[in-house]
Amino acid sequence: MKLKSIIDDLLYLVYPNLCVGCHEEAVHDEELFCINCETKLPLTDFHEIQPNEATDRMAGGFGFLRGLSMFRFYPGGMVQHMIHEIKYRGQTNIARRLGRRYGVLLKELPDFIDLHCIVPVPLHPRKLRSRGYNQSRFFAEGLADSLICFSSSNYLLRTKETSTQTSKTRYERLESMMKAFSVSDKASVLKGKHILLVDDVLTTGATLMSCAQALSLIPDIKISFATIGLAQ
Numbered sequence: 227m228k229l230k231s232i233i234d235d236l237l238y239l240v241y242p243n244l245c246v247g248c249h250e251e252a253v254h255d256e257e258l259f260c261i262n263c264e265t266k267l268p269l270t271d272f273h274e275i276q277p278n279e280a281t282d283r284m285a286g287g288f289g290f291l292r293g294l295s296m297f298r299f300y301p302g303g304m305v306q307h308m309i310h311e312i313k314y315r316g317q318t319n320i321a322r323r324l325g326r327r328y329g330v331l332l333k334e335l336p337d338f339i340d341l342h343c344i345v346p347v348p349l350h351p352r353k354l355r356s357r358g359y360n361q362s363r364f365f366a367e368g369l370a371d372s373l374i375c376f377s378s379s380n381y382l383l384r385t386k387e388t389s390t391q392t393s394k395t396r397y398e399r400l401e402s403m404m405k406a407f408s409v410s411d412k413a414s415v416l417k418g419k420h421i422l423l424v425d426d427v428l429t430t431g432a433t434l435m436s437c438a439q440a441l442s443l444i445p446d447i448k449i450s451f452a453t454i455g456l457a458q
């Protein structure tokens with residue numbers, strides 16, 4: 227037994243990694259969920275089906291090549307809790323590991339063979355300063371690890387700060403998100419390339435459609451999207 231694995235085992239006895247689903251069961255380093263939570267995970271099969279409920283939310287919007295959500299997001303459910311930990315409690319490692327796990331599935335899809343890079347939906351600079359990090363960046367980095375490409379926050383910019391969206395109708399959300407994003411000068415290298423846009427939760431689709439609207443200024447770009455959750 228190597229010294230490192232002995233130390234890891236000792237550490238595990240003192241500080242067990244807890245399942246990110248229930249926070250009760252201890253799980254090994256490479257696992258996120260205990261067996262009980264794993265069987266209850268609201269995983270989707272959207273990687274096998276197109277169109278699906280995620281792409282349906284974009285009906286009449288930008289023509290995405292592929293659209294996917296990893297989980298169904300139920301109010302008060304396990305995925306909402308996980309995203310809360312990622313977004314507000316600095317548990318970015320969860321997002322990265324979810325991205326790695328999802329990337330293993332996506333890697334099998336012929337549509338992703340030519341994937342050039344992964345682009346997280348950006349936060350407005352003011353929001354980024356107050357939160358300290360963009361939660362979607364870590365999901366993007368995990369996906370990039372498994373899909374063997376890179377992720378970049380240098381192409382897409384958030385130029386408009388939007389107020390909280392929850393009380394708005396679908397139309398009001400779309401309207402407020404219009405022109406909320408723009409592309410940087412560096413984005414010209416994406417000409418003819420396939421990119422995967424990444425966000426935490428898909429609700430109405432207004433955010434992703436607004437990002438796609440900005441990116442579609444780049445000639446011959448192909449855009450897919452993936453989110454951690456699909457709001458139910």
Ligand SMILES: [Zn+2]
Binds near residue numbers: 247
């Ligand atoms: Zn659990």
